[in-house]
Amino acid sequence: MLGGTVAVAGAAVFARDELARLYWRLPGMEKKRVEGELDHKGAEWTAASGYNWRRADRPDDYVIDRVVIHVVQGSYRSALRVFKNPAHGAAAHYVVRKDGHVAQMIRELDVAFHAGNRDMNERSVGIEHEGFVDRPQDFTPAMYEASARLTAGICARYGIPVDREHIIGHVEVPGTDHTDPGPHWDWKRYLTLVRQAREKIPAAG
Template identity: 60%
Template sequence: MDRARDLPHPSRRRLLQAGALAAAAAVPGALLPAGRAGAQAQAVDYPAAQSVPASTSNYTVSNRPSTYPVDYVIIHVTQETYADAVKIFQNPAKQVSIHYLVRSADGHIAQCVREKNVAWHAGNWDYNTRSIGIEHEGWVDQPEYFTDAMYEQSAALTASVCARYGIPMDREHIIGHVEVPGTDHTDPGPYWDWSRYIRMVNFA
């Protein structure tokens, strides 16, 4: 997770001005059907996801892929629990967000930012504009968090994103946060099984 201020140049910034949390009615982690997390819940782009919106102060409103092409999926590890990660994305002071968050225990997926918008996750504005970011609950040095359910649900999500945007399902286009130029992050770390993950994406 990138807590540094990951903001675009002011001339390219298009932020919603309302600073209120958009997900006051959503219960973090609740297994609710997509689109029924509460009256303030937004729609979802991936039908299996639950809407758990990030603060509108933590991402850039856009109209992708018209405004920017979507070329990458970037894999992250939270270094936080699922619940704490949700709180961070909903805190307007944190200046960080993600498109999707995958829970360790059961692979439950929260959508925090709509795919058309630019989430602030990569630590690199160019990569932010051209990617979908997926956070995974856990720590880079604790492989027990990378459960079968997490791999299965995340791989199905990534396969859907790649299919919808024409992204090749390979390691050149499905990358780790560590591979984003200009950042000092190490996630998803040495215990993330890339061979297994890419194979699962291609057979999802």
Template identity: 75%
Template sequence: MGAEKTESTEDGGNTAPPPGRAVSRRALLLGGTAAVGVGVYALAHDELGRLRWRIPGVVKKRKEGAVDARGVQWTAASSANWRRADRPDDYEIDRVVIHVVQGSYRTALKVFKDPGHGAAAHYVVRKDGHIAQMIRELDVAFHAGSRDMNERSVGIEHEGFVDKKESFTDAMYEASARLTAGICERYDIPVDRKHIIGHVEVEGTDHTDPGPHWDWERYLRLVRRERDRPARTKAPA
């Protein structure tokens, strides 16, 4: 599967600050030693911005069931499989990661709703082109097996198997390309193979998806076509 249990520990319990940030965050939130110099102050200010929603009483307003792309269906992943954030204000989004389930659409939804699975992607695309959104784009999904990549990317899971070319239908390519074009438009992500990658290309991963039958040339061509469509429909507010 494109995302699996081994990713659940990548955040050290999913909420611990990453290495090198703990001192500045503790100083800010617990009134520690004053920052020395303009550079340290700027870093501290940035870290406070990243953590402001974690301070008691500060919660970013959310609309239950809201989606980020027009025409997708909301079905929530378990909260154990993602981390609340405020992207792109706290983490820049500059990648789209393509996954293949190694199973059915129904299987993907089932495991992403399972808190014991420890992983989930933002979206799941069915072979007929139907799309479920399971995690908001502003939040960090545990999908790539890398904390850094999770924080900077949107993960799209696709129904099917890496060794079966017939898994990747015309409807799936078209729907997924529209979705990716919208993501690239929202976050000003270049449509190229540096910024739209497969799970196999994430540093340190042992995954092989989307596999040798995923047609990257076709996919990027479709994404560019959707991006450049004159009357492109914007995402919901």
């Protein structure tokens, strides 16, 4: 009896801890994966810690209908460092540097812990941007243009409308205590660039 109790208790602890960070799927039911494969052409692959995202099979298990815009409150390098840290508990799919360089850290198939809201994490792709919300000079033309091309590609892949209902800031996520991308993020300019980039992407099929 004592041995049985310990086994059950141990199993319960294991299940609680593992289910908090893993998404179980039936064998053979998820899409083929290739290590380091990119969703955005031209991005650099640098993997986030597996503790900062959840394995999934989007858009089959969760519809992707949002893009969430973040600002790091720090440098590109610091963003990559913390997203690789298993103790951080959060990461975005992409990080955009001031010069327009893009890193992909999590596949779009998977659920990144970026928005602080489970529903929004499951339905969105998160894009971080190097810089600080109170420094408008951090939002360079190269950053806007590269990020807009990235968002346009995401919108094309999942049929997401290019508007402020579907492309939102972290500050707009229900329940958040974050303020990014802040008052200096130029939404009008950004959406114009996204629409221009989206028009250049051939229709699927």
